[in-house]
Each structure stands twice: as structure tokens, then as C-alpha cells.
Amino acid sequence: GENVEQHPSTLSVQEGDSAVIKCTYSDSASNYFPWYKQELGKRPQLIIDIRSNVGEKKDQRIAVTLNKTAKHFSLHITETQPEDSAVYFCAASETQGGSEKLVFGKGTKLTVNP
């Protein structure tokens, strides 16, 4: 089945700097790659996603890039703010056996220092 590796597990940046989180996946058939943000004590919420027919997607300060050949995708946050502090999860779709579900990375705890 699908396996998703996420790095780093923790990331600390200064306010205004950029942050990059990287994920690799194993199933070449995966076609959907969402990123979720989870604040302390809250539910995971989608912040951006990308499909396999697109190489890059941007939404204000957030961007995601996908390299299908290398089977990795990355989250880029520019001009970080303290409210960006949270745990971020990447995920990849798995289509094994005809059933489609998401496999999540183990998360990256991002801390933005004022």
C-alpha cells in the first residue's frame, strides 16, 4: 500500500521567513495530495491540495509543488506569521483494491517565533 514520509518533524522559523515541508510517497498511482493544518486541540483542516495533472498551486502565502517523477511534494509558506504555528500533515490518495482513501504523513510541528 501507499507509504507517505514527511520531513522535518519539527520546524522553527522567525516571523517573516519562509517554511518548507516535504513529503514523499510510494504509490505512483496516487493522484491527489492534500495538506492539512491542525492547531492545538482542534481538528485538521484542509489548507491546500494538488492533483497529479498539476505541478504547482498557489493560494496567497501558501504553495504546493508536485514532482510525480520523483514522487515527492512540498508545502511552501512565505512571510510566515505566528498564527501559522500548528502541525501540518501531508497526505496522498491510495487506490489499492478499488477503494480510495488517504494515507497521511506523521506531521510537522511548525513554530513561528515573533
Add this chain to the structure above:
Amino acid sequence: DAGITQSPRYKITETGRQVTLMCHQTWSHSYMFWYRQDLGHGLRLIYYSAAADITDKGEVPDGYVVSRSKTENFPLTLESATRSQTSVYFCASTGLASDTQYFGPGTRLTVL
């Protein structure tokens, strides 16, 4: 987000007891999922359902039972709770395969 709810939000139980966690969504989503979240493990899939009366195992199904008699409800039962099942449990749903999953607020379960 208000379209998917979980109950109870907090539960303390004892080893060996049966516990049922409820999940309800109002979007008529076909797909529903149960995850557990533990430090260092991220979100791990317990069970999922593609439609009413269709369920399948995820990564960590042992010790759990699910049912889905109605599209909007997807209860998760711990038949005989163990301490290792202490965790935060999230329910999620989506209307299409390989699409955005919307998470419920979570249930924090402690097994003593």
C-alpha cells in the same frame, strides 16, 4: 465544518468496557472514515465506508468494530477497551473518492 459532529467529545472508561463513539454528517457524503491520532504516529485509518452497509478495514482495525446502516451515521465501537486505545479519534467524510476530507471535532478517549 458544522456539518460533521462527533459525540461524546470526551470519554473516560475502564479496561474491558465497551465504548461507542458516534459520528454524524449532514452533507449526505458517501465516504466516511475513522482515524486515531497519537503523538508520533499522525493520523492512522481505523475503518472506512464507501456507502451505507459497505465498510472496510484501514491500517489499525484490531479491537474496533464499525457499522453504517444510514448514510449519515458511522459509529465506532471498542468492544473491550484497552489502555492502548487511549487516543484522540477523528471522524471524517467526503463526497467523492480522492477528494477533500472534512474532519469532525474529535473525541478524546481515555482508557484507565
